[in-house]
Amino acid sequence: MHAVIYTKDNCPFCTRAKALFDKKGITYDEKIIALPKPDARTLKENQAWTTREALLEIAPAAKTVPQIWLDGQHIGGHDDLVKYFADRGE
Numbered sequence: 214m215h216a217v218i219y220t221k222d223n224c225p226f227c228t229r230a231k232a233l234f235d236k237k238g239i240t241y242d243e244k245i246i247a248l249p250k251p252d253a254r255t256l257k258e259n260q261a262w263t264t265r266e267a268l269l270e271i272a273p274a275a276k277t278v279p280q281i282w283l284d285g286q287h288i289g290g291h292d293d294l295v296k297y298f299a300d301r302g303e
């Protein structure tokens with residue numbers, strides 16, 4: 214399983230979602246919504262910079278971060294991720 218997660222700095226729900234991925238051994242690519250654009254040298258290997266507008270193009274109803282995709286399926290936010298795993302008995 215592979216995830217894509219759109220995040221912002223200092224977002225506790227983003228941190229919790231990434232910790233859940235780590236606990237479950239799920240690899241993820243992180244898209245950081247930030248202004249100004251971070252220096253490429255500060256980004257980790259699995260991180261990329263993006264804009265809020267880019268997120269809204271693929272998830273027009275997104276009002277919060279994180280926004281999470283698992284294997285290409287849009288899950289939603291942190292609470293939706295927890296529910297997704299609970300529904301699967303994980």
